[in-house]
Amino acid sequence: MERPTRRDVMSGVREFLSADLLGGLIGRLYGDVYKHTAYNFMNYSLENYRTLVPEESTTIELREAGGTLDPAWICVWAKIACRLLEWSRDACDADFFRVVRLLAWAQEEGGHYDIVDFLVDLNLLAEARYCEERLERGAEAWFECLLFAPTSEERAENKRREEEEQTHLRQDGSPGSASSMYASPA
Structure with missing residues (x-):
């Protein structure tokens, strides 16, 4: 099954909330874990989570800091x-x-809520400060890893899917945006 490409928060939320079997839907999120991934939750998939092999690992892999010294x-x-x-x-x-x-408000309505705000909400104040300083340092603090950069064919396919999804949203009579469903936070 194809992993959906989304550009808005609320379409993903609607899909989650309308799922008959959440486990199956979560399984779709795993996608191809060997390509373009920074996270690996495969040990929690329906097939793997201690069903066939009770001693199976329950490790979650997070690779965002990969490549740094x-x-x-x-x-x-x-x-x-x-x-x-x-x-x-x-x-x-x-x-x-x-x-x-807040994510939908920031993405779809031009509000401001980013990772630093989220870290503050998680009470990670020192880490939020560190990330903000790192973001301000720009290229000095970040490097571009092209190892997993999408090919031109993958970029073209992603663009085609996005256009197809937008066309489908316009044709099925769905509300045009999440802003019609929710008021902006104070």
Whole structure:
């Protein structure tokens, strides 16, 4: 099954909320874990999660800090990754959907909510400060890894899918944007 390419938050939220079997839908998110991935949750897929082999690993792989030799960034990223997983496990529905709404507001309505804001919401104040400083340093702090850069064929296919999805949204009578469904946060 093709992994969907999305450009807006609320279409993904609608798909999750309308799923008959959440486990099957989550399985679609894993996609091709060997290509273009920074995260690997395959050990939690329906096929792998201690069903066939009870001793199977439950490791989650997070590779965002890959390729760096900066010990400070590695430590900060490890704290962020652990807190993200804690929050994902423990957040109540209201907290989770507040963040989803803020993401939709930022992406679709021009609001401001970014990773630094999210880290502050997770009470990772020192890590948020570190990330903000790192972002301000720009190219000095970041490197471009072309190892997983999409090929021209993949870029063309992604563009075709996006156009197809936009055409489908216009034709099926769905609301034009999430802004018609939700008011901007105060």
